[in-house]
Amino acid sequence: MKWNKHLLTAAIAAAVVAAPATGFAQDADPIEAAVAAASAETAYIMNTLLFLIGGFLVMWMAAGFAMLEAGLVRSKNVAMQCTKNILLFSIASAMFYVVGYNVMYPGDDGWVVLDYVGSFAGIYETQAVGGGSADDGYSVASDFFFQLMFCATTASIVSGTVAERVKLWPFLIFVAFLTGFIYPIEASWEWGGGWLDDMGFSDFAGSTLVHAAGGSAALAGAILLGSRIGKFKDGRVQPMPGSSLPLATLGTFILWLGWFGFNGGSQLAMGTIGDASDVSRIFVNTNAAAAAGAIAAAVLTQLLYGKVDLTMVLNGALAGLVSITAEPLAPPVWMSLGIGAVGGVIVVFTVPLLDSLRVDDVVGAIPVHLFAGIWGTLIVPLSNGDASYVVQAIGTFAICAFVFVTSLVIWGILAVTIGIRAREEDELAGLDNAEIGMEAYPEFSKTAMTS
Amino acid sequence: MKWNKHLLTAAIAAAVVAAPATGFAQDADPIEAAVAAASAETAYIMNTLLFLIGGFLVMWMAAGFAMLEAGLVRSKNVAMQCTKNILLFSIASAMFYVVGYNVMYPGDDGWVVLDYVGSFAGIYETQAVGGGSADDGYSVASDFFFQLMFCATTASIVSGTVAERVKLWPFLIFVAFLTGFIYPIEASWEWGGGWLDDMGFSDFAGSTLVHAAGGSAALAGAILLGSRIGKFKDGRVQPMPGSSLPLATLGTFILWLGWFGFNGGSQLAMGTIGDASDVSRIFVNTNAAAAAGAIAAAVLTQLLYGKVDLTMVLNGALAGLVSITAEPLAPPVWMSLGIGAVGGVIVVFTVPLLDSLRVDDVVGAIPVHLFAGIWGTLIVPLSNGDASYVVQAIGTFAICAFVFVTSLVIWGILAVTIGIRAREEDELAGLDNAEIGMEAYPEFSKTAMTS
Amino acid sequence: MKWNKHLLTAAIAAAVVAAPATGFAQDADPIEAAVAAASAETAYIMNTLLFLIGGFLVMWMAAGFAMLEAGLVRSKNVAMQCTKNILLFSIASAMFYVVGYNVMYPGDDGWVVLDYVGSFAGIYETQAVGGGSADDGYSVASDFFFQLMFCATTASIVSGTVAERVKLWPFLIFVAFLTGFIYPIEASWEWGGGWLDDMGFSDFAGSTLVHAAGGSAALAGAILLGSRIGKFKDGRVQPMPGSSLPLATLGTFILWLGWFGFNGGSQLAMGTIGDASDVSRIFVNTNAAAAAGAIAAAVLTQLLYGKVDLTMVLNGALAGLVSITAEPLAPPVWMSLGIGAVGGVIVVFTVPLLDSLRVDDVVGAIPVHLFAGIWGTLIVPLSNGDASYVVQAIGTFAICAFVFVTSLVIWGILAVTIGIRAREEDELAGLDNAEIGMEAYPEFSKTAMTS
Amino acid sequence: MKLVIAVVKPFKLDEVREALTAIGVQGLMVSEVKGYGRQSGHTEIYRGAEYVVNFVPKIKLELVIPDAQVEQVVDTIGKTARTGKIGDGKIFVANVEQAVRVRTDERDEDAL
Amino acid sequence: MKLVIAVVKPFKLDEVREALTAIGVQGLMVSEVKGYGRQSGHTEIYRGAEYVVNFVPKIKLELVIPDAQVEQVVDTIGKTARTGKIGDGKIFVANVEQAVRVRTDERDEDAL
Amino acid sequence: MKLVIAVVKPFKLDEVREALTAIGVQGLMVSEVKGYGRQSGHTEIYRGAEYVVNFVPKIKLELVIPDAQVEQVVDTIGKTARTGKIGDGKIFVANVEQAVRVRTDERDEDAL
Ligand SMILES: Nc1ncnc2c1ncn2[C@@H]1O[C@H](COP(=O)(O)OP(=O)(O)O)[C@@H](O)[C@H]1O
Ligand SMILES: Nc1ncnc2c1ncn2[C@@H]1O[C@H](COP(=O)(O)OP(=O)(O)O)[C@@H](O)[C@H]1O
Ligand SMILES: Nc1ncnc2c1ncn2[C@@H]1O[C@H](COP(=O)(O)OP(=O)(O)O)[C@@H](O)[C@H]1O
16 A cells, blocks of 8 residues: 555556557557557456455454454453444444545545545545446455455454443444544545655555554553553552453454455555565565564563463464554565564563553553554665655654544543443443343353452 | 346357457457457456355355354254254255256256246256366356355355254255255246346345345244244243354354355456446445444444344344345445345344244344345345336245245155154253254353343 | 476466467567467466465465364363464464475475475575566465465364374474475475476375375374373273364364365466366365265264264365365366265264274364375376376375374474473363463363263 | 252253242352263263263252241252153252341341 | 351452451352342343343352351451442351361361 | 262362262262362463462362261262372361252152
């Protein structure tokens, strides 16, 4: 996603025109045109296909977040977590359509505040049935589908951090604002051709635009919500182990798989040999970073604590993925391993750090998405000569600050109006009971030994 | 799947011939032919790829049904449910090959009863290794693969409704009839070019042909089986909560993902810009309908019952998907949201309705697949000018009636011969014990509090 | 994967040159060249796409193994099993990059011992960004990605067999050797163009190269580790039922899905009509074999034991898949059904056989991968005229023997140095506690009734 | 006061609870146990290996009642839980010396 | 020696355990039970069907203590587990005749 | 009759059951409990936070036996469950006044 929508269109249109020129005689022979048209058609189809495959893989990440978080909360909050995750995805799907897409992609003259705030004017208009022209380079609907999934991912990140104490509807209302306005506005700064794009900020698939943004929104929520009852008792951190580590593991594998679509699809094109090769390169780097993140977390927890911590390994793999997301194309594989490994290390050190700051992040989403996201974005210039450390820092800071502050405002308004935190007795009995009225595992005997 | 097999072939062949003609001089220049052939080859490959990707995504839906149903039955029947689901998929795979495919696609002169009953003559013959010609438009094997998955889906739907009381082998025998005969016959009426196709019936990806049909077969089974012991006691409905809501949520996400293949693949072609764009449009509409179904069910259960009912939200998302399946291409996105939302509403109202009729549908498959399927089919003319409400009603009724009656006959014969219902004590102890001889969760203490 | 890397490249390059020649006039007209180039470009993209799709599907199999194994071990070892599976995949990703890929594909002059042992010289070098040329036929990075997944699969197989008693780090060290050296060396014999390839050995997607190899490594481990405490008590086999059959079922469905990538991707090309058709044929055959394996195991356990054994059905489906993997293209569908069914039968008979030999294979990986893998490889000549039974036997034996012996050596060295088996009390308390320090399901009351 | 411990077949739980409510029992505790008894001992086959099923899932009820109610409670449980088939379960009665309602600190029979 | 059986609200477990440790209790057993009592009987709706929730999850504590400690233990549990809301639970006391520490074969009060 | 309550290490269950069967015990109930005792108190680290493991999984056996068998049963359980390591568990004996076999309505020692 290094290019924004209109740039891409232009680039492809240019390629379509340019390509035949190279190997041909100079006159505009109809046959030449036919060959060029066939190539352009193939490119259109392949680009569209990349969006569709990438899109369904990223959609699958919503299931990954749901399983990861269902596995990492206590059993009395599992049904609530499932409810939040399926509904947040649904709401993101609606909001991005109703307003988000056009805010994110204002085009050249759709800005309310030029390069800062896109137009809230309208819904996303699909092309007509059978429509689409080779000049577009790809089906706009496929791009919408793909972009929607990124928007939903941002919301999924928040869900885990604020788990086990947030009320359902306030959370969903926050998601509506996040996916309809906050995410699309900051994303427009880069992918919509706004001021960060103009400045040369580089965030290939969204280490910052998606992950650190989601993490910032989560941090704002965690601060306003406060920690779960009993989490920080008498100055000590009380572990509250998740109900099902195999579900958490499944969720991580799903996310890992989905990430090939997330990063690979962000190449935005595979209609040429170069693009297809680059998508492949991205797949390899993405996998390497995840692997290195997992290994780093395993080794580090073994060294620090004497035992491998599975939840840290899962977080480590995800942190590796987040880290490489800002630039999954340029680095050689060994560098991707290194970038991912640092992500894993970040997680192992910042999970307890957050605890010591009394920020209660139930699933480790802030270390994984915010901290590793910042790391991944800042390190882009190491492999990508077009990026500068200063601009990367500005962009990262701007987006995190914007999302954090706006989220704080929304969470704050919700807190003082309808309230965001469940009543103490509901939290103690579990949100499943209070908010959903059903248990996730109604038949199993449970003895939650929080201590 | 708006076209049936031979129509498609013809259409593509025509396109192949027509395409070069437009941009070229009129003489049959060998170079022009080369360009056309290359285009046709690309189209063949892309169409085949669509079938393969669509097919594996729909195959994945079998896992979705398995997880959804395993999560919604009580723990004492979970292993049985898993067994049924993996075996029904296996049996569908065998039966559709041995007889179903040729029943479903009799071609022009393979009918036993013209336009009503296809030939039982033979197995599906694969093309030779390395075979296939551009004139076919796509690999027949890829189409077989794709169609097989739809057949298996029909059977998966039945599995959930009749859960917790049906005996294993009678169920599997029913599946053999359903996937070898009942489904292929009714599907031939439309997708095989039979009388409904002639009449102008429209069911893009099978709201009725697959989903309402599966739901009708399930309804017949539920009626003949009767309700589970204790379900309707003293005139009251006794909830029997499912054993694992996270598994049910996972199943729903899997189905949601698979549905992109289900509906998107039913475009049957993505070898042109128009087709690729339409597949994209279908993806967007499919996602919108699912989201709207989930949101509608959430809002409605909140309003009606004071709490969001997660199982209804899951059913709602699926009902949204079923609703849009009859016409996922034509509607604009906002209409897809509306169609899906109505699906979600249908579920919330018809689940208790079925209960009040003393029909025991364990997982809500009849509301989701039969009722929302009917809704989706009937509403097609709203967005698709080629369809008529009367014909839609005729087609829907004909298929549901046919499947219901034939299913009733098969279930009935099985009931009076080998028996379809487990013995009372086996049902009470759980089918896992009686039919499978092993527990799904052997180590966990369980206290099933049905009241 | 019938061709190895350099052969493939050559073949495609030849095709690119040959193709235009057939339909055209003989002079090297620039326009002809343009058409040919466009075709070659499309082929490159499609081949690359096949590797990427195949690759991510096979990557997903790692999750399948994790879930299958997490479901089949007792709850006290589930977190350990998850840890092993995510880390083995990570380690395979690193090792195959650092050394494995170049050992496996020495090319023409990269051998240390010609046709037997490839070069340990270097890491895998990715092409440059935007690189790749039509002459390569596909992106090398996509091939690396695809091949890496096969390497990881080999390791996943081992994980299940040695479960519930192996220590974490010794296991991971074994995995590093297996994925860095043992697998790449034996795979080079065939897919790297080594002596088995020269001899005419045929193993399309790796019934032996991957599955029987993984099974052989597992067997060596099982023998050296010995059986779990209490497994064979007083001369009787003590069942130790798995903790979650729905997870095991999910794992099987994941593997089934992933196998379309495993076998289909091993066609290595879908840039022509013939290749696209063949990939389709492979999908159909793969599905048929899995279905037949499941059905065969169901029928057989019903006949032998009076009840269908779900764990055998799951193993049966996988055995069907392993059986067809050596030749998923050539057989007609009915033969694939037969080959898969025999796989299912093999499982049902060899699981108790292994027990009677006092080899403790926790998840049935040896019957599924080793025995069915041998069967699948030996039966190739039935459908593939180019293969000979004698050569198949030689190849199968050579690979199994090599992997078994080298694995025995590595396991042996580990055993006498750092030790491979957990302490008795740790095994009794569960490895989750001892090795990972956390429980998989901390809240659920468990009463493991091993008798 | 007496503590009545009853082990019954799981599917009888609801019926027993209703019957007890009908005779005025106001509280009880339920948990799952694995029961070993005469019903144990049938064999199953798991992955081809025959084994003896020693433990059968049962529901354990525990309730503390005034002495006067013992006979009626024991009879009611007995009658309701009876299927006549092996494994119907047991009822045991033990003496309880004190009872306290936590909420109110009421004692003994007032606490039940 | 006495066996104290206490049923309390799940989230009170930790507090109760700590309070007991503070007064010198050295061992106990914890398990989940489903409790039926006055707290039961509210209705929930599941898939549109209203039903009565009869059982509420509770934690059961069992501990054997010397006779001399009974009052203190009962008081401590009572005070700590009390929220004043319905469903706080019960404490029962029964007599225990023997106690054995498996590890050492110590008997009776030495075994606690 | 006596109620014997034994808490033992989970992996000892089978052995204990077999030993009891060997001396003629015909029925018992098994459940999991979380045990708090001297064995508790070691620390683990979860996501970087050190915490004290207070509860250890244990198996609780409950069986009602004739008075005459008490000594033998207690000895058998004790001997079989003993590993000599901390946390081996406890055995408690309490009096039981009545026993009923639900199936036949047999009473007291006939019911065991
Ligand atoms: N002596 C005993 N002490 C405790 N529980 C017992 C005893 N005997 C039997 N039980 C419990 O009663 C259940 C039923 O006993 P069983 O001997 O199987 O059949 P029946 O109830 O017909 O005599 C057992 O599963 C066990 O839980
Ligand atoms: N007679 C009894 N015998 C055993 N347990 C009881 C008895 N009465 C109540 N309980 C237990 O105590 C719990 C609380 O009792 P309940 O009547 O709901 O409220 P309260 O504690 O306020 O009186 C119940 O859930 C049940 O587990
Ligand atoms: N006073 C007690 N009352 C009830 N159960 C007890 C008591 N003391 C110990 N236990 C149980 O016995 C188990 C073992 O006790 P513990 O003190 O850890 O070691 P040991 O058996 O070596 O004395 C504990 O986990 C607990 O379940």
